[in-house]
Amino acid sequence: MKPLVSILIPAYNAEETIVYTLESAVGQTWPNKEIIVVDDGSTDHTAEIVRRFVPKVTVVSTKNNGLSGAVNNAYRLSRGDYIQHLDADDLLAPDKIERQLAALKEGDSRRLLLCSPWARFYYRTSRTHYVYNSLCQDLSPVEWLLRKMGENLFMAGSSWLVSRELAEAAGPWNTDLHFDQDGEYFVRILMASVGTRFVPKTGAYYRASGTGRVSYIGNSDKKKDSLLLTLKLHIRYLRSLEESERVRITCLKFLQNWYDVLYPERKDLVAELKSMAAQLRGQLEEPRLRWKYAWIKPVFGWKAAKWTQDALPGLKHLCIRHYDKAMYRLERG
Numbered sequence: 001m002k003p004l005v006s007i008l009i010p011a012y013n014a015e016e017t018i019v020y021t022l023e024s025a026v027g028q029t030w031p032n033k034e035i036i037v038v039d040d041g042s043t044d045h046t047a048e049i050v051r052r053f054v055p056k057v058t059v060v061s062t063k064n065n066g067l068s069g070a071v072n073n074a075y076r077l078s079r080g081d082y083i084q085h086l087d088a089d090d091l092l093a094p095d096k097i098e099r100q101l102a103a104l105k106e107g108d109s110r111r112l113l114l115c116s117p118w119a120r121f122y123y124r125t126s127r128t129h130y131v132y133n134s135l136c137q138d139l140s141p142v143e144w145l146l147r148k149m150g151e152n153l154f155m156a157g158s159s160w161l162v163s164r165e166l167a168e169a170a171g172p173w174n175t176d177l178h179f180d181q182d183g184e185y186f187v188r189i190l191m192a193s194v195g196t197r198f199v200p201k202t203g204a205y206y207r208a209s210g211t212g213r214v215s216y217i218g219n220s221d222k223k224k225d226s227l228l229l230t231l232k233l234h235i236r237y238l239r240s241l242e243e244s245e246r247v248r249i250t251c252l253k254f255l256q257n258w259y260d261v262l263y264p265e266r267k268d269l270v271a272e273l274k275s276m277a278a279q280l281r282g283q284l285e286e287p288r289l290r291w292k293y294a295w296i297k298p299v300f301g302w303k304a305a306k307w308t309q310d311a312l313p314g315l316k317h318l319c320i321r322h323y324d325k326a327m328y329r330l331e332r333g
Contacts, residue, residue, distance in 0.1 A: 001032070005080050008075060009022070009036065009038070009086050010088065011038065011039050013042045014044075014089060018050060036059075037058070047061050071173045083163075090205060095202050099201070112195065112197055114197055115198055118130065121208065122324035158206070162189055169192035180230040224261070231258060231276075248280050252284075259284050
């Protein structure tokens, strides 16, 4: 019998996007699947919309526990041999699960971690393309982490397909994190694995949803505190796999890549990052502004220059998102 795949969808105030997410889950060409939505205390019409998909979808409403708590609740309800995580505003290519399972060979370990590329989109998936980078190949856990951390790469959580054996070995999502919950979780999945198998020509669509997304830090001190924690965990995980000069250099690059998010506002966290760098026999450089914003610093100061560097691209993406939404609605009639 074909293995059962559990598609787990945590949802909070997702009334605008949840229909499309559920359509992509229900439309998977892999027949043996269950779809579980945990409505995490939504105050809009999310639960009502999801119930329209019953019995193809199981929906459970809870009080608001945050993303990690909602995912953990969904996992406890699941029965699948494999787990597919899916955010309530993201999509899956129709053959994503089928192609990934077809890539398994006789004798493969149940701890082989399946992954595929992802594409960033606003509303029209037809206008985007998959991201291919140095993570898009079969890799050992240590090689994957070295590339992710050293090159500052991102892999969408919905790109993965995880066996239950791997999920049990890694443990639940960390409810103490309010940023990078999925990133930290999938690193633990990776560490429990025998390595990755990359399946091209299918994958996931990651919605660029602006400042409302969970992964947006902004001025949130709670998320900045979580960022420091996930940086520490990533470094600890990598060093548990290998202690070497290349690991030391990668960890320093990793800290430098995220330094500008905390600098200069959170002096306490900046001090911790500097201390971590010193323990790695290195030091952090003051973040550099892009050339088009650097002139602002001597005139108005670092904070003004940093705000402009962050805000103007955000405004540009907001305009593109509204345009793409209008075109999407026209195309769908």
